Amino acid sequence: MKRWSIFACAMFAFSQSAAAQDDAERWHQLTRGDVEAAYQQLIEDHPALSTAINDAELRARLETGRALALERAAQVSSIEGYAATMAGLANVVGDKHVWSRLVAPAHSVQWAGIITARQGERFVVLEHDNAGEGASLAGAALVSCDGVMADDFAAAKLGGFRAVWSIEAQRIQSAPFLLVDDGNPFVLRPQTCIFERDGQRTEHTLFWREIARTDLAPHIRRAQNRGAPGHGLRTFDGGMWISLQTLNDDALAVVAAARESQSRLRASPIVVVDMRGNGGGSSSYGDQIARVLFGDARFNHVIRGGARCNVVWRVSPRNVAQMRSYEERFRQSNPSFAGEMRRAVQRAEQAQAAGREFTGPTECPSRRAASGAPPAQTATGRIVLLTDNACFSSCLLVADNFRRLGALHVGQATDAATHYFEVREDPLPSGLSFFSTLQAFSPGSLARLGPFAPGAAYDGDMADTAALEGWIEEVVAAR
Structure with missing residues (x-):
């Protein structure tokens, strides 16, 4: 009887060990499968990895990252190890637009x-x-x-x-x-x-x-020391303050208010454009506010006066499907954008038929502004751009434009991104997570957009608006 008990215990231990081995092998296979799927998504859809652009540095990082991810996959035995492996792979791309996101993260x-x-x-x-x-x-x-x-x-x-x-x-x-x-x-x-x-x-x-x-x-x-100014236009002791925490639909009302108050803004001794907490959206809202402050003539000369190079999409099947989905999605809510996407889809179809990888040219003359001295800004006071470390994506485009137009940049240094745009995330085969890629390329943009360091750095609490107001007045007065 004693011998049987020992045998039964041994068999139970063996079965438990075998089950653990089977479970570990499932994690290994599942993680390897998702690593390879994410890798293929980037290879097939990311503009940098096309034949036309062929970013050798990114390709080398990705190959190294893939090898490391596969090495880690062989050690994964839990959802935490899986998540870390996928996050590490996304991180090698060097652009926060590429991420891995669990469907159901731990609470x-x-x-x-x-x-x-x-x-x-x-x-x-x-x-x-x-x-x-x-x-x-x-x-x-x-x-x-x-x-x-x-x-x-x-x-x-x-x-x-x-x-x-x-x-x-x-x-x-x-x-x-x-x-x-x-x-x-x-x-x-x-x-x-x-x-x-x-x-x-x-x-x-x-x-x-x-x-x-x-x-x-x-x-x-x-x-993380960020601000959250919200959206709106108001006065402060030094002049006028434009709060632009996002570049989404909430910014529409800010643009409208700026246009209505154009005379007051242009006569103000200081106009602060507060982009604390701004992680992006549509840079067109920032462009419209810039036109109010600097005037169309200066904006067109500095920002639009050089070579006009449109953003082009890589015409992979998944990217083109995303373009078509945009056309359908915004047909009622934003017909102008839907029309733009419809024309982009037509260019994509023409490119596919001709065997081209992009909807347009991937090269652009280097000149960013028109030749000659730009017209003076329309506003008579000092335009101040306030950012914190959250400024990313389209916020970087707006920050770049304001700095080029002559705004005094204050606060914290921005984040940074690349000249690839239009993010899309797809579910991975395991069903455990999503992985994202970029789909379009801006040949007229800097290869790395940011980080932009302020002309006057603030080392205090970026959420303390009252303190920032007084500090900005002092900074402007000293210049």
């Missing part, structure tokens, strides 16, 4: 009760939920974790999965996640970290515990 993560913020060149503790852990570490700078220096730890954990590490804005955005554990098995989960404050170093043992993502979110937002 909670682990954290050490510590939220760090990027301040200058350091990662500083902004918040410390230190119940039962002794003195608060708030204000202390992170020196190292488990013997790994803070910069190296952050570059591996955040720069490999969450951020393009060469862009300071993305270091700021990702810094609060440094001591948050989402289950990524390919990065360090430290046990002990060293912090420094007032020249004194403290070794701190981390106490990891669960926190709901919804509870974590407000801590993350505070540490």
